[in-house]
Ligand code: SF4
């Protein structure tokens with residue numbers, strides 16, 4: 376990388392963003408340390424003035440890393456842009472050696488012992504004691520192997536609660552941060568997208584205790600109980616979500632989730648695409664792929680075609696998409712619109728271009744004429760095969776939901792007289808938390824904030840109360856000795872064989 380000193384205004388954006396600290400400012404001009412620069416082009420993207428000049432050829436002493444599309448040129452003793460690779464004695468080496476599990480066992484920490492992994496009874500139908508300092512409704516002991524275990528169960532009202540809803544689709548449903556409404560009442564917001572899925576967050580303490588708290592509590596509970604719930608995204612789609620079922624977006628039941636981004640689709644299917652067309656464009660809102668430029672295309676033997684896209688390039692063959700209601704969740708509704716131009720100094724008349732998206736559900740084929748104009752033609756047999764290969768590799772689109780809540784508050788008093796000892800026991804793996812018998816993920820740090828897959832909890836186990844809060848069946852299982860140590864309500868403990876399950880289930 377070089378700097379055009381006539382253009383550089385000394386803003387320092389390149390200094391701020393360079394991942395290997397290869398740029399500094401001197402007399403209000405950027406100066407590049409060529410011994411450190413990797414040619415990663417981060418500064419090219421950061422510089423609003425166009426002052427960075429890309430070198431055409433790898434310097435003599437540098438080695439090209441091919442572990443990702445950035446393809447850093449790494450000088451002796453320098454780091455690649457990701458800090459994972461360095462050049463030592465003429466070879467590229469990982470900066471961190473390969474680790475065995477033993478190397479990390481202590482950091483990973485111990486798993487809870489098997490005897491406490493399953494509760495003696497679940498909290499489903501257990502009821503709640505109020506105020507919380509009364510012993511929990513059921514404190515039940517049993518013998519597992521050589522040890523006595525205790526499970527304490529309560530249906531806990533939780534005002535810190537919500538559901539995170541994952542909707543497997545690349546269809547644009549609304550902007551991240553947009554409100555989610557039931558009727559006119561806001562119950563949540565759109566979260567950061569995940570791979571092939573849109574994420575919705577419904578609930579949360581501030582909405583539960585806000586103006587529309589009852590609607591929020593009902594929405595969380597209905598989703599957690601796997602009922603269908605109709606949501607409207609602010610300036611976006613109408614969507615029906617039901618855990619375990621396909622989403623219905625603007626009246627259409629979504630069938631497939633994408634196989635990967637446009638670049639990933641090329642990474643998987645490039646040899647098949649090469650058989651189908653001279654150029655393949657895979658439209659995707661995240662990364663749109665262009666076969667002839669992509670490393671997978673080169674690997675499959677694709678040659679340059681001179682096709683230029685309207686999207687901006689991330690790395691060769693990978694273009695940042697946009698969001699809309701078109702193919703691959705982009706704004707492109709007529710596929711030919713993705714092509715900005717065809718450079719006929721590189722391309723040739725008769726060249727075939729296949730345009731598709733990451734589910735393979737839409738596909739169109741074009742022929743390049745001598746003038747560089749593209750004309751739509753029917754899909755060839757090979758093109759249909761390629762589309763079918765994508766479609767058959769896509770998983771069904773589903774809605775899934777994670778109920779998440781904090782039970783580290785007063786409800787602990789029904790378990791023990793010293794609540795902090797319960798929190799510590801949970802984090803130390805000595806007291807095992809389950810919800811309706813299902814395993815949970817306990818978030819690290821303070822409190823007992825947990826997440827559970829609602830499809831692993833018996834449907835109908837969640838309720839809501841007009842406090843407002845949602846009610847969740849919570850069990851803590853531990854060794855009897857541990858229960859005594861944390862100051863548990865030992866006097867309220869009863870053996871499993873005297874607990875009347877049928878009476879309890881009806882209560
Ligand atoms: S190309 Fe990358 S490593 Fe080189 S100066 Fe720019 S940001 Fe830094």
Ligand code: SF4
Nearest residue numbers: 440443446447455457
């Ligand atoms: S893997 Fe790291 S060092 Fe290698 S090209 Fe990519 S960013 Fe550069």
